Amino acid sequence: MSAEKSPAKGRRNLLKGVAAAAGAMTAPMVATAQTATALRFQSTWPAKDIFHEYANDFAKKVNDMASGKLKIEVLPAGAVVPAFQLLEAVAKGTLDGGHGVVAYHYGKNSALALWGSGPSFGMDPNMLLAWHNYGGGKALLEEVYKSLNLDVVSYLYGPMPTQPFGWFKKPIAKVEDMKGVKFRTVGLAVDMYTDMGAAVNPLPGGEIVPALDRGLIDGAEFNNASSDKLLGFPDVAKNCMLQSFHQSGEQFEILFNKAKLTALPPELKSIIDYAVQAASADMSWKAIERNSTDYIDLKKQGIKFYKTPDAVLRAQLASWDKIMAKKGAENPMFKKILDSQKAFAQRAGQWQNDYTVDFKMAYNHYFGRNAKKS
Numbered sequence: 001m002s003a004e005k006s007p008a009k010g011r012r013n014l015l016k017g018v019a020a021a022a023g024a025m026t027a028p029m030v031a032t033a034q035t036a037t038a039l040r041f042q043s044t045w046p047a048k049d050i051f052h053e054y055a056n057d058f059a060k061k062v063n064d065m066a067s068g069k070l071k072i073e074v075l076p077a078g079a080v081v082p083a084f085q086l087l088e089a090v091a092k093g094t095l096d097g098g099h100g101v102v103a104y105h106y107g108k109n110s111a112l113a114l115w116g117s118g119p120s121f122g123m124d125p126n127m128l129l130a131w132h133n134y135g136g137g138k139a140l141l142e143e144v145y146k147s148l149n150l151d152v153v154s155y156l157y158g159p160m161p162t163q164p165f166g167w168f169k170k171p172i173a174k175v176e177d178m179k180g181v182k183f184r185t186v187g188l189a190v191d192m193y194t195d196m197g198a199a200v201n202p203l204p205g206g207e208i209v210p211a212l213d214r215g216l217i218d219g220a221e222f223n224n225a226s227s228d229k230l231l232g233f234p235d236v237a238k239n240c241m242l243q244s245f246h247q248s249g250e251q252f253e254i255l256f257n258k259a260k261l262t263a264l265p266p267e268l269k270s271i272i273d274y275a276v277q278a279a280s281a282d283m284s285w286k287a288i289e290r291n292s293t294d295y296i297d298l299k300k301q302g303i304k305f306y307k308t309p310d311a312v313l314r315a316q317l318a319s320w321d322k323i324m325a326k327k328g329a330e331n332p333m334f335k336k337i338l339d340s341q342k343a344f345a346q347r348a349g350q351w352q353n354d355y356t357v358d359f360k361m362a363y364n365h366y367f368g369r370n371a372k373k374s
Contacts, residue, residue: 037268039072039260044083044100046206047076050226050290051252054158055099057286058254058279065271070264074099083204090255091150097256102141102156103187103247104204109144110188110327111334114341115156116250117188118320121345125159127352128249128341129280132156135344140337147333151258155272157280158252161287165241165308166221167212167233172241172308175315184208184220188323189246195319205231212236221246224287225294234303241308245316252283 041059045051052074059072077083086098087105102115114120115137120128131137138156145152165172166185172178179197186202193200201217209232211217219237221244222228228240254276261269299305328335365371 036068037070037264039070039096039256040075040080041072041097041099042075042077042080042086042089042095043098044077044086044104044204046231048230049205050230051099051205051223052076054252054279054283054286057282058099058157058275061275061278061282062272065275066268070268070271072097077204077206083206087150087152087255090257091152093257093259095257096260097254100253100255101250102154102253103189103250106187106190108148109333110331111144111337112141113187113189114334114337115141115253116160116247118192118248118323119245119317120249121342122349122353123249123341123345124352125161125249125251126284127345127348129156129159129251130348131341131344132251135348136340137337140333140340144333153256153258153261155254155256155276156251157254157276158283159280160247160250160252161224161291163223163244163247163250164221164228165244165246165312166219167228167237168219168239168241169237171239171304171306172312174309175312178312181219182217184211184217185246187247188327189221191323191327192246192316192319195322196315209233209236223247224291225298226287226290229294229298234298234301238302239304239306240298241306243308243313245313245320 041055043052043055045055055074059074062070062072080095081089083100084104084107086095086100087108089095090098103113103117106113106117115128115132123131128137132141133156141154141156145154166183168181170177175196178193181198183193183198183200184203185193185200190200190202198219201211203211203217203220205222205227208217208220208222212220212233213236220233222231222233228234233240256272261272264272295305324338328338
């Protein structure tokens with residue numbers, strides 16, 4: 001009998017082995033599903049703005065590299081909180097993260113606007129980002145957030161192109177033309193335009209064009225040809241003044257709730273770190289392609305572009321000098337950040353100005369009025 005039972009016993013053992021093997025194969029799959037993390041982000045931009053697209057570009061890079069272990073979903077401005085309430089929402093955990101600009105937090109500490117507002121001692125956007133990452137700016141930003149009891153982790157990336165002075169119903173030909181103009185801007189640019197005589201209203205991006213259309217404001221700045229076109233500026237104003245020092249070195253900010261980020265395993269934190277860097281480069285390249293294309297399209301639509309007069313630019317610098325002196329005296333952190341930026345700018349700016357060739361000379365050689373016809 002024992003000999004007759006052995007085949008059945010062997011089959012039972014075989015089935016047990018198959019079941020055990022199947023369990024071993026499925027266990028990791030269950031574990032992977034259990035450890036997958038979903039993070040809910042909100043941008044400070046309307047869904048149709050290219051800035052919201054940049055936020056989605058960053059999220060896609062993280063999601064692709066995380067291979068299902070981490071997924072970031074990005075909602076447009078207002079989906080959970082208004083644009084200007086993003087920082088508190090992320091700090092409190094209402095949102096896991098967000099995408100915006102540091103200048104939007106200006107009301108909490110005026111020093112926060114120094115990551116973009118003003119001439120930055122002659123630094124271009126990429127140089128300001130270099131100061132942030134290698135010149136002490138990152139530690140200073142962390143110090144400001146800590147002083148405000150905001151449990152967030154901030155990544156700055158994506159140096160923006162120089163922003164226009166603004167869109168107007170009538171061109172700005174001289175400094176006096178700004179007197180009494182109802183104007184939209186944000187950050188310390190509010191102080192700059194106010195000092196120049198404008199009546200400033202710091203509206204979020206999605207509210208600018210409706211305000212222009214209803215005559216609540218006479219002029220506004222937002223950012224770039226692509227955003228301005230998508231938001232509808234050409235429908236309500238026909239004159240755009242190019243070149244300005246009000247926000248000539250601004251960056252984007254990616255925010256995380258500190259507890260949520262800290263809880264992630266090291267490999268996912270590394271993915272986020274490198275996704276920020278990759279998104280920064282990709283955003284810079286995409287901006288050149290899209291902004292230049294949309295700039296030409298706006299001209300074809302009949303929009304008149306003017307270079308902001310040098311006298312107006314010098315007036316901006318003079319206003320900025322007053323702002324730095326006043327805010328620096330009121331806010332020790334403001335002065336601490338300014339001193340750090342100034343020291344970095346003096347060294348890095350000398351190097352850049354001495355080394356960089358005049359690209360406009362080459363452009364005019366090939367495309368200017370006196371260029372040789374091929």
